[in-house]
Amino acid sequence: MKKFMNDVDQAENEMILGLVKAYPKDLRKLDCGNVVVRRNKKVNKVALISGGGSGHEPAHAGYVGTGMLDAAVAGAVFTSPTPDQIYEGIKEIANDAGVLMVIKNYTGDVMNFEMAAEMAEADGILVKQVIVNDDVAVKDSLYTVGRRGVAGTVFVHKIAGAAAERGDDLGQVQETANKVIANVRTMGAAIRPCTVPAAGKPGFELAEDEMEVGIGIHGEPGTHREKIKTANEIVDLLLDKILADLDYEGSEVAVMVNGSGATPLMELFIINNRISDVLKEKGISVYKTYVGEYMTSIEMEGFSVSLLKLDAQLKSLLDEKADTPAWKAW
CATH class of the missing domain: 3.30.1180.20 (Dihydroxyacetone kinase; domain 2)
Incomplete structure (x- = not known):
């Protein structure tokens, strides 16, 4: 294997560090893991969080910023992030308007994001979710029950993110995201x-x-x-x-x-x-x-x-x- 890396075990961490150092005015990394958030937190507007395994760059941390995501959580390569990491991301971006989770339809992602949502809801944070399943190739796979969430997820980030940025409430942003998924x-x-x-x-x-x-x-x-x-x-x-x-x-x-x-x-x-x-x-x-x-x-x-x-x-x-x-x- 030939790759431009130092320590394979540190690849994801060093990648995220390199990203936030490239955009220091806009992004920051939380101390709890590979969680990237906007440097300027939204106030009274719905916040969006997404993520998944590393290896899909620029997804998902590359879409953190104005008009798209407020946070992205990166697991190990092709591995779902842990519920604790996702929970920390939700807590960091949450405000009174609530948080929408955009989840690709992979069993580990769905399970871990839903566990994180339960933890956040126990803290009084309002959380809703959408599950993206845009792949028409196969119904079930090694990683999913139902269709996989793939590149169409980026359209969900963009359009739901724009709805949140203009001030739509949590139910409206979720409805808009689901409309993208349906189409x-x-x-x-x-x-x-x-x-x-x-x-x-x-x-x-x-x-x-x-x-x-x-x-x-x-x-x-x-x-x-x-x-x-x-x-x-x-x-x-x-x-x-x-x-x-x-x-x-x-x-x-x-x-x-x-x-x-x-x-x-x-x-x-x-x-x-x-x-x-x-x-x-x-x-x-x-x-x-x-x-x-x-x-x-x-x-x-x-x-x-x-x-x-x-x-x-x-x-x-x-x-x-x-x-x-x-x-x-x-």
Whole structure:
């Protein structure tokens, strides 16, 4: 294994320290673990917390800031953060308006966030949650009961965060977040695995001429493995599944072409070229397109496509100001 690291056991901690040192005016790290919070705490506005295992950077700490998250909790690579860490994050950002937890649908994440919420509620903190399950590839996986939460989670951060920033109450922010969840679908593919530092070897194997279709963000198996195809053919496979799952006909959408960590922008733009053409042929209007790395899998060579069906409310919130390390909108 070749990685730019010092001590594998300190990788997550040093990563978070490096992040907050890059943005010292905006972010700070709590002493209780790898919990990142806004330096300037909200007052009388709903606060958002999210998180999960490390290895998905810039998710989730990269989205802490104005218009998005108030806190993000990072566990070890591909491992849920502990309830105690999440609880400390909730306590740090809580105010009278309450806290919304944005949880990706992985069994460990759901269990640990819900335990943390119970601890916070015992302190009198008002907490609600949403669970993101945007992946259309498989119903159940190694880590989930039901569909997985993947890159569409970032749209939840952005839109629910904007609703909170403008002063919506906790019930309204939760409703808006659930509206995003109901209208976003994602599917991905990969041609090379990633290596979890603590393991020191790739999490799975693919032959040089193979790809995994519908892969998860931790390297979980997808729908099937087959011979690699052209970029256009792979896009068609993914879009067929996404468009069959939700009726996008005649709608406006936001498109996210998300790199898994080691896919060059050249290839992501080639992928987007096909996505744009296919959606146009199907009468689906693209309102905004995001191409880049939003929720990675360390250095996996792969990508996912997310489509968010928009209405006037979601468009307005998507366009609202955001100022975070990984997402800026003015």
